[in-house]
Amino acid sequence: MDTETGTRKKEIVVPGTVLNRDQPDLKAGFGTFREKDDVMAMIIGLKDVRSNYINVIPLSGRYIPQFKKNDLVIGVVEDTNPSSWMVDINSPYPGLLHVNDAPWRVNFGETQKYLDVGDVVLAKVESVNTIKKVMITMKERGLKKLDSGHVIEVVPTKVPRIIGKKGSMIALIKRFTDVRIFVGQNGRIWLQGELDRVELAERAIRMIERYAHMPGLTDEMERFLEAQGDHVPDFTDSEKRQYRGDPDRGPGDERAGSMGGSGTGPREEDIDSELEEGPIDGRSGQARSDEPGRKRQDGARTDAANRPATPGEEELNDDEIKELIDDIVSEYDE
Amino acid sequence: MIDMEERIMIENGTRLDGRRFDEVRPIKIEVGVLRNAVGSAYVEWGKNKVIAAAFGPREVHPRHQQSPIKAIVRCNYNMAAFSVPDRKRPGPDRRSSEISKVISDALTGQVFVERFPRTAVDVFVEVLEASAGTRCVALTASSLALADAGIPMRGLLVGCAAGKINGEVVLDLGKEEDNYGEADLPVGIEPMTGEISLMQMDGHFTREEFDKALGLITEASKGIHEMMIEALKRRYSEV
Amino acid sequence: MDRELIPDIERGYISRLIRERKRTDGRGFEEFRPLSVEINPYGSAEGSARVKLGNTDVIVGIKMIIGEPYSDRPASGVLTTVAELRPGASEFFEQGPPKAESIELARVVDRGIRESGAIELDKLCIVEGEKVWVLFIDIHALDFDGNLIDAAGIAAIAALKNATVRASDHEVGDDFPLPVVESPIPVTVYKVGGELLLDANLVEETVAEARLTITMDEKGDIRAMQKGGTANLTVEEVQRAMDLAQKGSNNIRDLLAMD
Known part of the structure; x- marks a missing residue:
């Protein structure tokens, strides 16, 4: 069943795929349409079932601003x-x-x-x-x-992955590179800092874009970022080809993609959260809670994760970073 | 040069290339082959080689073509100069315009156009090598490119043709069969419902022959549809 | 989106990189992107090649018909080069008849091939004054990420070198390989942020102040040149561009020979 936390291997569906063959009572959620008794996918994406709704998480598509999202x-x-x-x-x-x-x-x-x-x-x-x-x-x-800095474009559906769970991925990059970063929901990212650091941050972002579906991504990211001190690996051939848009999108894109979410922690939509209710398009607009089962040892972490920081920017200390990394590792590693 | 003698194109149920009457030529599909286009697909079908590039939804140029309440879906079918034995002069011709139109109409029927008012969804199809049935391949490739681009649609469309050679109704005419056959019926079909979104015909069919031809196409479209789905899934699950 | 709409801060970023002798994709100033050449992928053409230079993807097809020679060259084959910049290749390519960009591309590629005598046109005569082989070089852009001239030039020479004159199809003799005796390679040098770069990607090409395409033959002699862009080049810059073009064209020629 797709409602279980930790189901990473979500099924890829294409326009016209009937989604409710085995569960005829499910309602048509995001990315789907209904024809008589069938709920069908209208876009290529990942099948996602939660509560009573079937949704399709987009894997592709341009950024379309949505009413009430305030992206x-x-x-x-x-x-x-x-x-x-x-x-x-x-x-x-x-x-x-x-x-x-x-x-x-x-x-x-x-x-x-x-x-x-x-x-x-x-x-x-x-x-x-x-x-x-x-x-x-x-x-x-x-x-x-x-006024200055570097702007890059990524596939909008990858933005939630680049931001990471509660901003954790982007915080990781910022921490290691000391670069200021704003991630726009519209697939544009702004970076500012020392030239070689900005270069590193961009490469890290491109890596996420490319390998987002793979397990162990965060370990790779850490290794890559840590190496900046001694020897940054040379640009690979594919980096020199400079992927524009992403040819290697994959499953495991567990966020609402271009149709939801924003840069700040508290509004991050966590698909695996057991308390998530309703379809991803936010029709139910229910408040999010933190996942059960995560021990909260210190109030500091809760604050850091939930504090309404300046959009896209969060200051975290080393312990907080380490906990975030542990979270990411446990989430993404198979 | 048309040979006035009747050419034997099907003997003992076997066609010139060894196929049976209800067999489609070999098909290879790759999705996501271009970087600029939002969605793209490359289809090899027999000797046909076709590439489709999808853009959008995007602002409409020229402005006067835009609709205030929906997206317009435009397919532009074009043959490369080197795609045919007798070089084709670059530029639109009447045949390309007609094919562009029938494909655009078929695709428009699938897209949820009301979701993107005042925009255009554009698909550019290039035939790099032609070998009969290019418009069906073009429709198939366009449908894949739109899906790859994340355009919301009711479903995929399968293009497939049938025809008549030596008095027999056969599926998916090859080049010689198309040149010397008695009828050609290219169809665009919704594989799930069997409904028809594109249909043209030239030649000579009795009512029974037509029914048989359509039946062959409907049956074959299911397998082609599976291939399309598999290609789309592959594109999003491999590094 | 207008091609010129690269954010101002991005132009600034590229300049900063250039001052540190860097490029956005980590290449050196003289480095080409990964190059791949596919020979004769399309059976309908007498010769063809598909070249990918980074994300730039272009096909050249060779077609031949029998036609009349030019009156001032009654025993010589005829050569025509045409470029199609299809809108599917880039949101910056419009539909419609060839614009200046595509005409320039075709003429630059043509010039290098013609002026280097790469094709032995005098071997393409069938009946002097009446029938000769008419050659079409059709450039078909599939995906545009900068430096189309070089990519098209490489594709053209690769297609020509692997083309067959299908005389038997036209009943004028046996098939024979198209006689190609030179490999002119155009190398475009781009002036970006005051520095000279090879193989610009789309952004670099868009912000470049000027560009100079130099087509050299196997000996390193110059067969064709074309300057583009509104800024000037000093004589010294032109000389440096020559050196870069020589190195570049030799590298590419080596790569092609290895296929």
Whole structure:
């Protein structure tokens, strides 16, 4: 049964696959549609059953901003207007940023002074209406123009894996490389730091993107990152080919993919959590609890995991890191 | 040059390439073969070699083609100049336009277009080597490319043709059979329901022959569908 | 998305890397991406090659018909090169008739082959003044990640070297291998952040100030050149580009010989 924690080998399904042959009473969740008595997959993805719903976790697809998700996104300004900017958010739907949602006081016609075409911003999706007109905002704490650094694009469905359970994977990378990182739900990632560290962080992210489905990923990551002190392995042929998008996506993508989740710890959707209720698209909107069975020795870890940090950034001490690594290792190793 | 003498193309139930009347040519499928396209597929079918690249959903250009309430699905079928014995001049021709249209219509019927208003889903199909039945291969490859791209669809579509040679109804005409046969029926089919999303025909069929041809296609589509599913799964489970 | 919409900070990042003599994919300035060449994959062509240079993927097909020679060269075969930059290869390629980009690509590849005399066109005469072999080099881009000129040039020479003149099909004699006596290889040198690089990927090519394609023959002599981009090149940069092109084309020629 798919509802068991730790079921990593989820079945890959394709559009048209009937999902409820053995369990006819299950309801149509995310990524599925119903035709008479059959619940069928509408996208290629991983079959996931929880409570009474069958969902399909996407393995592929572009980033589509969703109503009420308030995703953290990294955008590139593509047009300026007298009282707004049009921002490319790596989606078929551009994000409109109105001056009222900008962190500055902008006079009419002076938008270009603050943001011009080609500028990069850290923003949040504020609203998405029924015809998919998207408004973004920069008025929240931590949102800003990104003045320097390196922006890369990853397959949006890999974002939850790159962030990791409760932000653990990205925290691991940040810890070892000392690089500032913001991960946008729209598949864009911003990095800033010393050049060779940024290079290392990017390679680590590409590794996750490529090998996300494999067990023992975290050990590999640790080895790779630790080696930075003595000898960083040379770029491999495939790194030189610079995978754009990911040719090697695999199963085990246990997050809601591009359709859910965000950068902050408490809102991370943990599919294996036994207390998870309802379909992944958040229709039930129930609160998350920590998994049972995880001993909580010190309050510090709980705080670290659940503190609403600045989007994408968390400061963790060494003990916290070690516990996180233990968690990751136990989760991903078969 | 058409030989006016009747060519023997099926003898004792065996066709020129050794196939039986209800056998499809060998098929090889690989999904996710291109890096720029969001989804892609490469299909070898007999000597046919076809590659499909899917983009989208994405903004519509030219703007006037966009629909305020749904995505438009556009397939562009193109033959490479070197794909046929007599070189084909690059550029669209009437045949390619027609094929593009019938494939676009078939794919549109499968895609949940209401989910992506004001966008386009584009599939570009290149025939790199042609050997009869390219539009069926193109439809199959396009369907795979769209699935690879994560486009929400009701299901996959299988393209397959049947025809008539020496008075016998046979499945999946090869090149010579297509040139000298008496009928050709390319079909795009929903493998789960048996419903038809693409159909063209030229030649001469009696009503019974047509029924037989369609029956052959429907039966064969199940096996082809399995191959498509297997190829999609393989793409997402191998490093 | 407009090809020019590379974020400004990204241009800055590339410049920083260049100053440290680095590239985004860890290569050296003179290093080519992994190269693979597939010979004669398409039976419908008289010769063909599919080249992958990193993620750039391009096919060249050779087709031949019998036609009339040019009036000023009655005993010489005819050569035409055409490029198709299909929209499936890149969101930056539009549908429609060939744009300047694809015309330039075809003409640059053609120039190297023609000016080096790589194909013995005088051996492609059937009846002087009336019938000669007309050769088509069709470049078909499948996937674009920069440096299409070099990839197409490599594919062209690989296809030509493995092409067969199918005289028997046209009943004008026996089949014979297309007579190819040179292997011109175009190597494009890109000026990025003031430095000279080989085999730019898409981002590098987009931010490059200028580029210089140099087609050299087996002896290292220059057969064709093409400068692109709006910035200038100093004479010294051109000389350095020559050295890079010489090294690059020799490396590629060695790789091709090994296949």
